Amino acid sequence: MYRQGKYPITQKCAAAKGIFDITVKCPEIAAEAEAGQFAQIAAEGFFLRRPISICDIDRTNGTIRFVFEVRGKGTEKISELNKGDMIDIIAPLGKGFKALGSDKKAVCIGGGIGTPPMLGIAKKYGKRAAVISGFRTSSIAILQEDFKAAGAETILCTDDGSAGVHGFVTDALKSYLKSAKPDIIYACGPMPMLKGIVDIAEKYGIETQVSLEQRMACGVGACLGCVCRTVKDGKEIYSHVCKDGPVFDSKEVDLNG
Amino acid sequence: MADLRVKIAGVEFKNPVIPASGAFGYGREYEQFYPLSRLGGISVKGTTLHERQGNPGPRIAETPAGMLNSVGLQNGGVEKFLSYELPSLVTKDTRIIANIAGSTVEECAELAERLKGSAVDMIELNISCPNVKQGGAAFGTDCAVAGQVTRAVKDASDKPLMVKLSPNVTSITDIAKSVEANGADALSLINTLLGMRIDIKSRRPILKNNVGGLSGPAVFPIAVRMVWQVSNSVKIPIIGMGGISTYEDAVEMMMAGAGAVQIGAAIFSNPYAPIEIIEGLDKWCDENGVKSISEIVGTVKPW
Numbered sequence: 001m002y003r004q005g006k007y008p009i010t011q012k013c014a015a016a017k018g019i020f021d022i023t024v025k026c027p028e029i030a031a032e033a034e035a036g037q038f039a040q041i042a043a044e045g046f047f048l049r050r051p052i053s054i055c056d057i058d059r060t061n062g063t064i065r066f067v068f069e070v071r072g073k074g075t076e077k078i079s080e081l082n083k084g085d086m087i088d089i090i091a092p093l094g095k096g097f098k099a100l101g102s103d104k105k106a107v108c109i110g111g112g113i114g115t116p117p118m119l120g121i122a123k124k125y126g127k128r129a130a131v132i133s134g135f136r137t138s139s140i141a142i143l144q145e146d147f148k149a150a151g152a153e154t155i156l157c158t159d160d161g162s163a164g165v166h167g168f169v170t171d172a173l174k175s176y177l178k179s180a181k182p183d184i185i186y187a188c189g190p191m192p193m194l195k196g197i198v199d200i201a202e203k204y205g206i207e208t209q210v211s212l213e214q215r216m217a218c219g220v221g222a223c224l225g226c227v228c229r230t231v232k233d234g235k236e237i238y239s240h241v242c243k244d245g246p247v248f249d250s251k252e253v254d255l256n257g
Numbered sequence: 258m259a260d261l262r263v264k265i266a267g268v269e270f271k272n273p274v275i276p277a278s279g280a281f282g283y284g285r286e287y288e289q290f291y292p293l294s295r296l297g298g299i300s301v302k303g304t305t306l307h308e309r310q311g312n313p314g315p316r317i318a319e320t321p322a323g324m325l326n327s328v329g330l331q332n333g334g335v336e337k338f339l340s341y342e343l344p345s346l347v348t349k350d351t352r353i354i355a356n357i358a359g360s361t362v363e364e365c366a367e368l369a370e371r372l373k374g375s376a377v378d379m380i381e382l383n384i385s386c387p388n389v390k391q392g393g394a395a396f397g398t399d400c401a402v403a404g405q406v407t408r409a410v411k412d413a414s415d416k417p418l419m420v421k422l423s424p425n426v427t428s429i430t431d432i433a434k435s436v437e438a439n440g441a442d443a444l445s446l447i448n449t450l451l452g453m454r455i456d457i458k459s460r461r462p463i464l465k466n467n468v469g470g471l472s473g474p475a476v477f478p479i480a481v482r483m484v485w486q487v488s489n490s491v492k493i494p495i496i497g498m499g500g501i502s503t504y505e506d507a508v509e510m511m512m513a514g515a516g517a518v519q520i521g522a523a524i525f526s527n528p529y530a531p532i533e534i535i536e537g538l539d540k541w542c543d544e545n546g547v548k549s550i551s552e553i554v555g556t557v558k559p560w
């Protein structure tokens with residue numbers, strides 16, 4: 001069920017330069033939220049809310065966590081909120097990741113700020129998850145300790161080779177698949193990265209779920225603003241990232257637009 | 258408790274606050290926030306004869322105090338509306354305004370024909386969508402064509418007919434008069450204003466459609482001005498819209514001449530906007546000795 005309200009920020013820190021990590025106390029949202037869903041967060045002085053993925057859900061403490069990057073003036077405004085401030089959110093929104101049974105193995109792949117939504121799903125798999133995350137450089141490599149604490153194997157990639165594997169997540173995925181046989185891949189990141197991952201996954205015949213983003217207005221499926229091209233029952237249609245997604249089966253979605 | 262009931266073209270609304278077409282779908286999403294029975298009515302998503310996929314994305318661009326959209330009338334078509342959406346809507350105890358759009362005069366008339374005998378309370382003929390190539394604003398920017406399509410729909414329909422006007426014209430009062438003369442029972446205005454934003458890094462328009470309709474508080478003063486001008490030019494009632502986000506805006510719009518209001522883009526940032534406006538109007542009436550909200554319609558005292 002959708003909820004809108006102002007909730008207190010209980011923790012805030014900078015995860016890296018320009019990337020913020022906030023925890024919000026919102027028990028009724030935490031009780032229903034699933035990994036891969038998102039929230040529409042109000043930025044004071046801006047007309048539209050900003051869609052931000054849920055990084056982690058703590059049902060015991062009734063909190064949800066967001067790790068987001070300052071992309072423009074709206075997210076900059078949100079980043080100015082501090083511990084104790086109230087944050088205006090609509091959540092939980094959209095369809096999250098579908099987890100397979102408890103004997104299955106997953107690879108979770110995040111590119112840059114596509115990495116945070118991987119924490120929730122990686123936690124569901126724990127030791128049965130490998131998390132491949134890629135960043136431009138080591139100083140913005142976030143959440144590695146969180147993934148390790150969840151029990152997941154972590155494979156860090158940087159474009160400049162300043163930490164982990166020198167190269168893209170797609171290179172790391174190729175070498176990972178030489179020895180491992182995961183049942184599912186979860187991915188979030190830039191379009192070219194998602195396309196690369198889906199190409200590899202198809203060769204190996206591995207089910208893949210991708211999380212997409214799009215410019216959004218309502219966030220609940222009413223305005224029909226945030227489209228992506230999908231194929232359903234052999235018919236091409238415009239689906240909506242906010243309600244039909246943000247997570248899609250890679251076979252259903254056209255990553256070329 | 259003031260009397261918030263209003264009557265537009267013979268249809269009584271329990272209060273003058275109606276989510277605008279395109280901002281509220283068919284109410285399914287916002288029903289998760291509050292019961293739809295609290296609303297005066299719902300103007301449903303623009304409905305066409307056949308299913309439409311709409312325009313490619315991005316369809317949304319933020320603007321100062323507003324937004325652009327280029328959705329392009331994505332909808333499931335009139336048959337889906339009648340078989341799937343309407344049966345659910347009729348149980349919600351609110352007035353149902355069917356917003357229809359066609360690419361030809363004949364299509365508009367056929368849509369009205371299909372809605373004959375249905376539970377729809379009123380038809381809102383959209384002659385002002387800026388995001389479709391055929392029909393849409395092409396009907397709403399020419400007095401003769403606007404009159405012709407109004408007449409065709411009126412003749413084909415058994416419902417009160419409201420015509421939704423485009424602000425992207427030289428003289429909205431001329432269009433309004435032509436539509437009134439051809440049988441419209443009410444007018445709604447304004448639809449969105451055509452606008453554009455460019456990403457200065459890529460030198461590309463943000464919208465894939467290049468241009469789109471501007472809505473939100475940015476357009477409010479234009480909407481008030483147009484409602485005032487049109488209300489001084491026609492005798493039929495007006496539902497005012499364009500950037501209304503607070504009860505004060507609704508009062509202002511009604512003083513300008515609107516018998517009721519529609520709420521659009523404000524809902525995206527605040528899903529509760531229509532409810533807050535209804536509650537605010539009630540309180541405002543009590544505080545100002547207004548027994549019935551309809552008393553204030555058109556009461557602006559121009560200099």
